[in-house]
Amino acid sequence: MVEDALYTDWETIYQENVVKVYRLMFARVGNRPDAEDLTSEVFVKSLPNLTLPLPVIQVHAYINVAIRSVLADHWRRHYGAPLADVEVENIVQPNDVTPSAEGSGRAGRILALLPDRSRAILELRFLRGCSIKEAAREMGVSPGNAKILQYRALRLAAEVGQRMLS
Template identity: 50%
Template sequence: MVGDEVYAGWEEIYRDNVDRVYRTLFAKLGNRADAEDLTTEVFLAALRPLRVAAPVGQVRAYLLATARTVLAGHWRRTLGREITTLDDERVEIAFTEQGGLPDQPDRVAAILAELPERYRKVLRLRFLEGCSVKEAAEELGVSVGNVKVLQHRALRQAARLAEGTQP
């Protein structure tokens, strides 16, 4: 299906695009459960505004754009909610008396402390202070494109650290 063809209905839209949307999200998240949850969010978010009579190419483009929006919201919620304070000092993860990990904010702060300073700064500006990409670029003295690259790399490295795959 391509070109000016249209889908017969929502079931066909879902069947034809669910794997594409899931793979896109999984590639960014590296986490099956989150990718599945966000895939569901994408289709729920697209349910009202998406026209079934739109050409297949437009439907696919809209779903992938919606996936990017849902993913950005996920990162904002995840990083913004879990971090209460951020010290520039290196934070050590201390085990609780029961032998488990401490509260999530401490864990997130510890992960951020492991990141290079530029990565910490871009995540702090974008997610904790709510700066736009343009505002973060001005603050850091770099281009908008550079902020996007730094943010992507910072999130990817933070995810690796969170999963314990970073040396």
Template identity: 35%
Template sequence: MGVMPDPALGLLERYEEALPHVYGYLLARCGDRSLAEDLTAEAFLAAVVAVRGPAAPDPTVAWLIGVARHKLADHWRRLEREQRGLRLIDSGTEHRDDPWDETVDAIRARTVLAGLGPHHRAALTLRYVDGLPVGEVAALLGRTVHATEALLVRARNAFRRSYREEGSS
């Protein structure tokens, strides 16, 4: 009976192709090179564990970006827990679909997004940058759909408020 090859070798073969995509995905969403590097490493380590497990997935670039998305959401959840004491009191919630009604300057928007709390930043990034449906955002953030909808309302309001303030300074 021979030794079975390590299933992670397939991932290793795909590493050079996937690395810039995974890192670029993370950097575009967090805006911090050091954090993007750390999360990229975490994503590839998680991928190694996954491909060595039962029902191992095919480590495509798209699948690896999905792993990276989960690592970014985990990071934001950790930040949210650390900053829980700093949360603003909700001044009311609306539960209606509220599409962005402003033309947004990308550079100013990135600055505003970086200044929001991690829970707002995570929700807005997953919903509007990644284009995920609310149900998937909820699953990634470990919240109910109802709680995620309320979070998105608060996050959009916080973004608009900060965006207007950023524009008037």
């Protein structure tokens, strides 16, 4: 993606982002009708507030904010309260996601020092790019348990990383 790229019309914004937004919504709510409704809400909320032309990255940032808002509203409507840990990946992929050799080596050393389950959840989520649901299925646990495993594994990895620096 070129940093100077601009969106100049609504149709292009919609066409380039609708599938990503729908997939993300489907992954969060788990059913097609709600995912379709929430995807529409994101664009209904986003598009009227944008004045074109706008940089692509700015439009993506605005859509991400709308996604968070729409998901929080959905959870509030259906479950009475927003979930504090609504996890929304950005629909924008960073321009350069190539890790440095030093960072990769350090991450590998940290992972090698973790217990098997901690290493497995982190590898599934961050190295293989699995969603929480996919990682849970792969590990044979519930999505809620996978979130807890991930949280604990990240905390443990941070501790191990700190000890390596000391």
